[in-house]
Amino acid sequence: MDYKVKLEIFEGPLDLLLHLIKKNELDIYNIPIALITEQYIEYLDLMKALNLDIAGEFLVMASTLTLIKSKMLLPSPEVEEEEEGEDPRAELVERLLEYKRFKELALELKEKELAEREIFTKGGVLDVDSARKDQDIWIDASIFDLLNALKGLLETLSEDETKEIFIDEITVSEKINFIMERLEGEDFLSFESLFSHFRNKIEVIVTFLALLELMKLRMVTVQQISPFGTIRIYQAV
Amino acid sequence: MDTREMKGIIETLLFVSEKPLTIERVVEVINKAVGRDVIRSLFNELIMEYRGCALQIREVAEGYQLCTRSEYSEWIKDFLKIERRSKLSRASLETLAIIAYKQPITRMEVEDIRKVEISGILKGLLEKRLIRIMGRKKVLGRPMMYGTTREFLEYFGLKELSDLPQREEFLSMYDKGSAKKEEEKEAELFDNNSH
Numbered sequence: 403m404d405y406k407v408k409l410e411i412f413e414g415p416l417d418l419l420l421h422l423i424k425k426n427e428l429d430i431y432n433i434p435i436a437l438i439t440e441q442y443i444e445y446l447d448l449m450k451a452l453n454l455d456i457a458g459e460f461l462v463m464a465s466t467l468t469l470i471k472s473k474m475l476l477p478s479p480e481v482e483e484e485e486e487g488e489d490p491r492a493e494l495v496e497r498l499l500e501y502k503r504f505k506e507l508a509l510e511l512k513e514k515e516l517a518e519r520e521i522f523t524k525g526g527v528l529d530v531d532s533a534r535k536d537q538d539i540w541i542d543a544s545i546f547d548l549l550n551a552l553k554g555l556l557e558t559l560s561e562d563e564t565k566e567i568f569i570d571e572i573t574v575s576e577k578i579n580f581i582m583e584r585l586e587g588e589d590f591l592s593f594e595s596l597f598s599h600f601r602n603k604i605e606v607i608v609t610f611l612a613l614l615e616l617m618k619l620r621m622v623t624v625q626q627i628s629p630f631g632t633i634r635i636y637q638a639v
Numbered sequence: 640m641d642t643r644e645m646k647g648i649i650e651t652l653l654f655v656s657e658k659p660l661t662i663e664r665v666v667e668v669i670n671k672a673v674g675r676d677v678i679r680s681l682f683n684e685l686i687m688e689y690r691g692c693a694l695q696i697r698e699v700a701e702g703y704q705l706c707t708r709s710e711y712s713e714w715i716k717d718f719l720k721i722e723r724r725s726k727l728s729r730a731s732l733e734t735l736a737i738i739a740y741k742q743p744i745t746r747m748e749v750e751d752i753r754k755v756e757i758s759g760i761l762k763g764l765l766e767k768r769l770i771r772i773m774g775r776k777k778v779l780g781r782p783m784m785y786g787t788t789r790e791f792l793e794y795f796g797l798k799e800l801s802d803l804p805q806r807e808e809f810l811s812m813y814d815k816g817s818a819k820k821e822e823e824k825e826a827e828l829f830d831n832n833s834h
Contacts, residue, residue: 413730414755459754501752503809507740508732510804511795515727518796520709524657544729 413545415463416501418445421546423498425630430498433491435474439467448549452607454614470494543626543633551593551633552610559603572605577612585622585637593624593633640671646681653685659702659793700792701799734760735769735791739800740809742786743773749785761785769794 422441423430443464449456473490489495584591596613600606613635616622623636648669653660662678669678682703686696695708707715716722727735734757737749750757764770769791775781787800797803 414753416754457756459756463754497754501754504733504736504740504752507804507809508729508736511732511736511739512727514795514797514804515732517709518794520712521706521796522712522715523704523706524654 414457415442415460416498417544418442418460418546419463419498420502420505421544421550425550430502431495433495435467435471435491439464439471442467445546445549448553452611466494543624547626547630547633548593548610548613548624550630552606555597555606556603559601559606572608574608574612574615577609578616580609581612581616581635582621582637585635588637590634590636593635596635640669642677642681645669645673645677646685649678649681650685653696653703653705656704659700659704659789661702664702698798699796700789704793730755730757731760731764735764735787738764738770738785739787739791739803740806743776743784744786745776745782745784747782 419438419442422428422438422445423433426437426441428434428438446456446460446464449460470490581591581596584596597606597609600609613622613624617624620638623638624633625636626633649660649665652665652668662675662682665678666673666675682696682698686698686703689696693708693711694705696703696705698704733753734749737752738744741748746757746761761770765772767790768788770785771788773784773786776784791797792799792802800806803809
């Protein structure tokens with residue numbers, strides 16, 4: 403399977419960390435660094451396994467996490483434990499909080515944007531639609547939500563059913579057609595139902611790559627009702 | 640020219656104007672020694688008069704605009720056969736939020752907050768004229784600094800920058816001596832019209 407998806411994953415390492423914190427319901431001021439590091443690296447491995455282009459920033463963050471983890475393991479001087487010695491996590495927490503704040507502000511802007519879409523003027527409406535040729539991907543569900551769903555899916559499939567014989571027979575373009583056919587005449591398709599017939603990991607992964615490719619091509623959008631909720635695939639209008 | 644006539648002119652200009660109509664523009668057109676305050680109060684009178692109408696006049700992007708009301712949007716969409724949805728991706732909105740609150744700001748500074756490379760997004764936002772180049776920062780490499788445009792205000796239905804959600808809390812949280820900071824930032828700007 404020599405296929406590299408150059409999906410422009412604009413979501414970065416901080417998004418992934420916030421995703422993990424939310425998923426595990428962790429206190430942002432007291433992050434269990436060992437747990438987070440482990441899960442973070444698991445995601446990186448999964449992205450690598452999918453042949454996704456991993457931006458350098460993800461690797462920098464991985465080493466930052468590892469560094470913090472090792473600092474936390476060092477015995478702290480007992481005497482002035484309370485007062486002295488800055489928490490090695492402090493800077494990271496500050497970064498996360500700042501970024502989280504901007505994410506919230508972005509959401510508020512989005513609400514304003516949507517409200518504004520209901521008001522029309524004679525002319526001069528900033529027509530973003532026609533100016534739109536960039537590679538931005540509009541996804542309500544983040545790439546990490548998708549990876550999370552994929553992870554869950556792969557875990558339910560047992561190893562021994564996978565027979566390598568099929569590898570060459572499944573192509574991404576075939577699966578692209580498959581997804582588009584499934585979407586034909588439907589409002590949307592749930593993530594689960596798209597993958598429900600597959601017994602084989604390779605088939606699941608290739609279909610997943612096809613889905614990412616379709617998102618990149620703006621032929622589908624992927625949305626979620628709530629964080630970690632069911633993921634739906636819509637044909638782009 | 641009496642005020643009734645002036646109000647008529649303003650209403651007419653609102654009707655033909657493609658962009659939010661500013662007080663300055665009206666003063667320019669009327670070409671009389673009319674105070675800005677007079678024009679402003681006439682705009683406000685018009686806003687009041689439109690209260691019971693299907694159309695509305697509202698303040699947006701440092702100007703005034705004649706536009707529809709949201710309760711009629713379904714009819715318009717059916718008529719024009721269009722569907723309007725959120726058009727900016729999450730990545731674009733986040734980048735825009737950072738620029739809006741911390742402008743003028745360089746690409747590196749935005750990337751430092753998002754920890755993601757954003758040159759593609761910046762290009763898209765520039766093309767949509769939601770941001771503009773405001774000058775160069777007086778540091779090594781003289782990187783360009785970005786800020787939001789009037790179109791940005793219009794797109795999000797904001798009267799002015801201070802109309803941004805939670806701007807006060809934001810400023811007090813980030814810049815303790817915000818007034819001084821602003822001055823410093825101003826000082827960093829030059830070649831303002833280079834774009």
